[in-house]
Amino acid sequence: MATEIALKLADGREVRVPSGTLVADALRSAGLASEDVLGAKVGGEILDLQTPVRAAGPFLPVRAGTPxxxxxxxxxxxxxxxxxxxxxxxxxxxxxxxxxxxxxxxxxxxxxxxxxxxxxxxxxxxxxxxxxxxxxxxxxxxxxxxxxxxxxxxxxxxxxxxxxxxxxxxxxxxxxxxxxxxxxxxxxxxxxxxxxxxxxxxxxxxxxxxxxxxxxxxxxxxxxxxxxxxxxxxxxxxxREEAEKRDHRKLGRELELVSFRPEVAPGMPFWHPRGTVIYNALVSYVREKLAARDYVEIRTPHVLSSSLWHRSGHMSHYKDNMFFTTVDENEYAVKPMNCPGSALVYEAGLRSYRDLPLRLAEFGLCHRYEKSGVLAGLTRCRAFVQDDAHIYCAPEQLGDEIGALVALVREVYAEVGFANIRMDLSTRPPSSTGTDEMWRNAEGALESALRRIGAEFRLAPGEGAFYGPKIDFQVSDAIGRSWQLATIQVDFSLPKKFDLVYVAADGVRKRPVVVHRAILGSLERFIGILIEHFAGAFPTWLAPEQVRVIPVSEEKNAPYAREVLAACRAAGLRASADLGSERMNQKIRSAQVLKVPYMFVVGGREAENRTVSVRRRDEGDCGAQPLADAVQAVAAETRSRSLALTIPAQATTAGAKKPAKATT
RNA sequence: GCUGUCGUAGCUCAGUUGGCAGAGCACCUCCUUGGUAAGGAGGAGGUCCUGGGUUCAAAUCCCAGCGACAGCUCCA
Structure with a gap:
């Protein structure tokens, strides 16, 4: 009665057993049964020894010790x-x-x-x-x-x-x-x-x-x-312990980057000077990328009348996550997103097809009322700045724009040190706005852009937003955790709600498509992830303090230490000199604890030879180098945004006649 | 928001049976001036999360609130 099914083994052999045979028996027929075989993988499903096999196809033993x-x-x-x-x-x-x-x-x-x-x-x-x-x-x-x-x-x-x-x-x-x-x-x-x-x-x-x-x-x-x-x-x-040590909430405090005051502003970070340096370094980095890609930057108000949020649809979909205030009997909302403000800038003049694609970037501070239970340090907070942009383009320009965006995101992630990137393409959900043609066009643009650059991606059918398909980017950090960062979302709905138009070449007014996109996502979340990724040891270009000058004896070496500090600052380095009366070892420890990439230790020998004794936070003492060379090396490392420290770990020893030339 | 745990000095944490509020680090002052991860001495620092209750007496016990943390996604 039982039909026979054919099981294909890894070595190409085929075993025929009656349908319903237990995995254990099938394994025995195949000569694969042994103590460490716990079951079999059949058609993607893991079956144990006591489960009957009913489907023909690949049949692979599952052994102890495997995933x-x-x-x-x-x-x-x-x-x-x-x-x-x-x-x-x-x-x-x-x-x-x-x-x-x-x-x-x-x-x-x-x-x-x-x-x-x-x-x-x-x-x-x-x-x-x-x-x-x-x-x-x-x-x-x-x-x-x-x-x-x-x-x-x-x-x-x-x-x-x-x-x-x-x-x-x-x-x-x-x-x-x-x-x-x-x-x-x-x-x-x-x-x-x-x-x-x-x-x-x-x-x-x-x-x-x-x-x-x-x-x-x-x-x-x-x-x-x-x-x-x-x-x-x-x-x-x-x-798990290691992950705990990297916790950005702990490191953020220890490295004096950021603090929280839950009693006055739960879920909203206070950026301290050292954290703000990282913040600004990332913003100027992104600005550099944007300038090369024909973006323009805008700034829009933080508090906007509720009437705008009615128009944008946020009042019906997003109200529970917004902060409100009433002034002069009018209700205003603190912006949770930048798109409506951006749309108003687009709307401010009549746009021509010649203006498109119009790429409006905004480092906009947004506030979202997240439920108290979901707040988590910097990775989920109520006040954050997105490196946001809205790209207004003609539907036929969508493909090129998406292609450029995916390339940009991959470039940025590689440069900040995320090697593993995964992309998910989410397509039309069951309930959605827009015509079939629009969706076909947009989904096609996203998919072909991904294929054109040979990017591997996963398809997530029906996972898109109601207003358009999207590509999400996930990265794996240094200890293998994955984080969702960038998102590229096509939006058919916003241009319609705001009645955005452009004048086409034939003089007819047409509707642009808008692409929402953030590369880092929110600066807060991104920095939180970076803190954990680097375990607080930021590459030099992002380090709050790049060089700390440490005199061997404050009494004797302070003047030269000041001179070295001046030389660092003249080269644009973020540097300080530790001129307290503690011992040198104590000062080294302090700098080490703050994970300052380079220490320039200066004593009598260095002052005499106009050198600095370079100490790397990761390698320790690297020996003496001419002051100018060491400064240039750190400056070059900063410019190149190197992820690793570049001054060679074994330079010549202190006081040597011919110091090694610093490499860049 | 919900469940649980927790809330003591800037940080990390002790605090016994309910009986005067503690330590280390950090900070300040003085001594010390040194060669690659913690020199020595002294000092200052507290609404024991907030409010209420029990008690002669509350950091400690009870109730409520606030906040932080873990989780609330992986569907026999």
Missing amino acids: EGLEILRHSTAHVMAQAVARLFPDVEFAIGPVIEDGFYYDFDTLHVFVPEDLPRIEAEMAKIVAEGQPIRRSEASGKSEAIATLTKTQKAKFKSEIVRELPEDAAVSFYSQGEFTDLCRGPHLPSTARVGKAFRLLSVAGAYWRADQKREQLQRLYGTAWFSEQDLAAYLKR
Whole structure:
């Protein structure tokens, strides 16, 4: 009765088995069964040993120690955790417990309120369950109603029943059991709790909503992680620690870049002098890029009448995120976006096709009322400056503009040190404005621009904004976390709402298309990400302080130190001299803690030879160099925006007759 | 906004059973003038988040508010 299906193995062999054969048996037929094989990947889906194979096609064993194997391990660890929780808190009801990046979670409903101290208790119970080595058994219900019956017989199953009811009628409904614990579950799982091993750790407690819906039940979520070896677990925990050390909120304060005053301005950064240097360096960098690409810059008011926001549509879609104020009985809103102001500048004169594309850039300060719970230092704040621009162009110019933008974004990211960039092209969502032709045109322009420059991208069908398709850019930072930064959005709606027109070559008034785009996104968020990316050690061109002059003896060397400082400043370097009475070692430490890229240590020998003893924050003492050479080297490094420090780590030693020539 | 945890000096954090508010770093002053990551001594610094309650007595216990942090995206 069972039809045969053909499984294609990695080595090109083909194995034929009856449909419905268990993965374990199929593996045996293929001669691939072994202790470290935990399941198989069939058509992109990971199946465990006890699951029947029903689809022909590629059939790849999943081994312990692989990413696919980890998914199985983590899923089972989540079940062991659930079993432990059920033992300790018998009133618990289960919701869902999926595998996530680096771990897993399980959502519970129980009267007990989980506190961090519960985690070790639960871990101890989990260790017992692992030691018990309970076989994990898969079973299939014959249908949805039987599944629900089984569920309600064995446990409180409000959430699980809801899941079953929403499955398609013919869906296979599976259960997994281990010892006294049974859970509705799609799998895949290990063959025994013993295989979970010891390399797991519960990490945190959090609230979560059933189905991520604020209106539904609030559940309690336990997060954990699991690995195949204790070394892997230790490495992962170390990575988390490392990320904590890089936290921009901590470094922002320690490096004197930025502070927050939650009592007067929650979610709004106060930029200190050192942070403002970085801020300005980035802005002038972007301005340089814009000048070369025919952008012009504008500035528009921060507080604008609500009537404008009605016209732009923000009052109906974005009101909950806006700040308002009333003056002279008129209601005004603090701008959350720059587009309406930009549109008014466009509107200020009659535009000709000769003016297009018109690229209006604005470093506009925006305020958004973000819910208090989502605020997070610089990466999510209520006041921020976007490196925004709106490009007004004729529809037929869209392709070139998009192409130029994608190239620009990639150039900028490479130069500021983000090597890994991912692009997502989001297309027309189910509910949208604009004609089919407009969408076809815009989506085509975006896609062909991406293809033309050979960029790899992911297609996100239906993920676009209601007013047009978009390209989002994600970068990976130095420790592998990914961040969404730039966005390029085509907008059909705004020109219509503001009735924007241009006079075409034939004298007819036509409607331009507008492209919203930000490269860095918001300066605040971008700097927050950069702080974490560089762990606070900014490349010289961005460093708040590039050179610190340190006299060996303040009493004897202060005059020469001042002279060196003057030489640095004359070359345009951001420099200071530490003329306090502390010891030299203390001064070096202070500069090191602030991650100043270069220290120029000057004592009697240097004053005599008109040299400086260069110390790099990353390499330490680099020996003496002529003052002029060292200054020029740092200046050149700044101009070139080098990501690494460039003065060679091994120059000649202090007081040498012929110092090495500084390279640039 | 919701759930949980937390809130003590500029920073990091102690503070026992409810009984005089503490340390290190940073800051200021003095001594020290040194050769590549912390010299020594002294001093100043507090609305113990805010408001209310319990108590002879509250940083500590209770209630409310505010704020910070983790999470609320990965859907058996």
